[in-house]
Amino acid sequence: MKYLSILQEYWGYSDFRGIQLDIIESIGSGRDTLGLMPTGGGKSITFQVPALAQEGICIVVSPLVALMKDQVGALRRKGIKAAAVYTGMTHEEVLVTLENCIYGNYKFLYISPERLGSELFQVKLSHMHVSFIAVDEAHCISQWGYDFRPAYTQLVRIRQLVPSAPVLALTATATPAVVEDIQRQLHFRAPNVCRMSFERTNLTYSVRRFDDSKGEAVGEVLALHPGSAIVYTRSRRLTQELSEWLTASGVTSTFFHAGLTNREKNERAAAWQRGDIRVMVATNAFGMGIDKPDVRVVIHADVPDSPEAYFQEAGRAGRDGLPAAAVLLYDSRTVGLLRRRIDETFPPADYVAHVYEDACFFLQMGIGDGEGVVRNFDLQDFCVHFRHYATRAYNALQLLDRAGYIVWGDAEERRSRVMMSVSKEELYNYRLGGRAERLLGLILRSYTGVFSEYASIDEDELARQSGTDAVTTKQLLVELSRMHVLRYIPRTNLPTLTFARRRVDREDIVLPDNVYADRKREMQQRIETMVGYLTTDECRSRYLLRYFGETDARDCGHCDNCSGEKPVFDTEDVRRRILRIYEEKGEAFDLTALHFPDIPDSVVARVLHQLMEEEQLRLPQPYNEIKQAI
DSSP states (O other): OHHHHHHHHHTOOSSOOTTHHHHHHHHHTTOOEEEEOOTTSOHHHHHHHHHHHSSSEEEEEOSOHHHHHHHHHHHHHTTOOEEEEOTTOOHHHHHHHHHHHHHSOOSEEEEOGGGTTOHHHHHHHTTSOEEEEEESSGGGGOTTSTTOOGGGGGHHHHHHHSTTSOEEEEESOOOHHHHHHHHHHTTOSSOOEEEOOOOOTTEEEEEEEOSSOHHHHHHHHHHHSOSEEEEEOSOHHHHHHHHHHHHHTTOOEEEEOTTSOHHHHHHHHHHHHHTSSSEEEEOTTSOTTOOOTTEEEEEESSOOSSHHHHHHHHTTSOTTSSOEEEEEEEOTTHHHHHHHHHHHHSOOHHHHHHHHHHHHHHTTOOTTOOTTOEEEOOHHHHHHHHTOOHHHHHHHHHHHHHTTSEEEEOOOOBOEEEEESSOHHHHTTOOOOHHHHHHHHHHHHHOTTTTTSOEEEOHHHHHHHHTSOHHHHHHHHHHHHHTTSEEEEOOBOOOEEEESSOOOOGGGOOOOTTTTHHHHHHHHHHHHHHHHHHHOOSOHHHHHHHHTTOTTOOOOSOSHHHHTTOOOOOHHHHHHHHHHHHHHHGGGOOGGGGOOTTSOHHHHHHHHHHHHHTTSSOOSSOHHHHHHHO
16 A cells, blocks of 8 residues: 555554544545544644655645644655745745745645735745645634634635645544534535544543642642643743742743743753653643653643633643543632633723724824734733733734734744845945944845845844854944944834724724624633533543534543542533522522432532632522531
């Protein structure tokens, strides 16, 4: 079999796993295919093997730059021609890469979704012999997916440019509705889903309540589960605080979030991958594309907004198939905070319009102006000037992006850029001399096209080649900019705001249902599913699998609920019963009415306590008296 021989030759595996061969044969026969595989199921094999078996180049769409670089590097080490195009590359670098893919017999071109809309890419793509298109993290194309990304919608245009190329869409998290939507959005010629159970039999799920220090709770879990670990939090501040707490407790740890430089991210991830550091404390910016098989425990110090996010992040434990654990921590405030995230993520529509107007004032953009204009946008400074809460303002900007008024570019390390301000002829009139002249000559030799467009530069590399230091190099660039010889834009971590259309009046801002109302309703459903996960007495694995459409899943036998041999009680039903009685009785509400013959009093007491903490109902007695009363 040609597929098996390729697998053995390049990867050294004796056979395929799970549904890998089903997916390979499907896309190999030219059929549009959606592959549903759990985290660690070996998705990359499903497009790399059939691509090597066919003529032409496979276009791989992935939102993960680190993963692109890793896979391109791994393929090249096997002697396979592969390239990548992603944000941060210079125009010349992109052009050379695309030309190589047309004429250089390359087998793989990895590309970020943001680059799909580039006119240059689309022109060059039309000249490539494309075998098929592989779409990783395909749930991002669905507006019902938990991580919808507008850039993925450009895939429809790509399909039009290479109509004969089939599509292979891959994801590890998709509800039945998202499965249908992915196929619709990608214009599948016929429905075709290769499905593998998302069940992870080696993974033990558990939920632990803590009442004191979050650091102590994390430390207790780590003491129970030796080995490599990831601790997820929602805030950058908490990643650092927890990491420092663990380090002070004698546990080797570091932290990771989107605010770090690329160098810091790479160094910390590499140290953790090597095992020099036991615990990585991180926001959700860490993990996708990280292939460390021996993670023994994933701890969530904060509850994620959705089952999809939790399932994917928890699934990074035990990818080697050996026993591992996924532990979710919560306290008395968790449920209330979860539900408040809905209003934070979807602030009132008039507030969103207010943020739009303030952003226009902040950037000095007049009515009718701005289309295509790009500005750095200091969110913190903006919030101070206009008295906004950062989280609320950020989410308002995200909604304006999805509604098509702006394009909001999250903060990421962007390389410094230069472009000549004078022509080649005018340059001869300048008598710069010394280090400035040497630096300018080095720039002109190292970066082509700088007379017509910006080129991304690396000050450290320029300093090394010119025999000076980075500080001096930056000072010389600033001086050349003041002399109007060139334009110098230093590296920045600020996000950008691009006006996608001309500025409109505040009253004319409209948020379509598929941007606001529908997505808010979807988030509410996801939040309630996570609340249910915290409070359920049924098998936690079965609870999660049912959410993803696996209605025939069995009890895992080893989660905290299963191992405790607890009977299964529908706590959501208990909630509904208590609230119904509370509403009917009003001030005459009597605890004696809360005896249910089919539910143990301990379960009723626990649910009642949760309702009181969430302020769903108010009772005069303290909890201990209530517990005794029922």
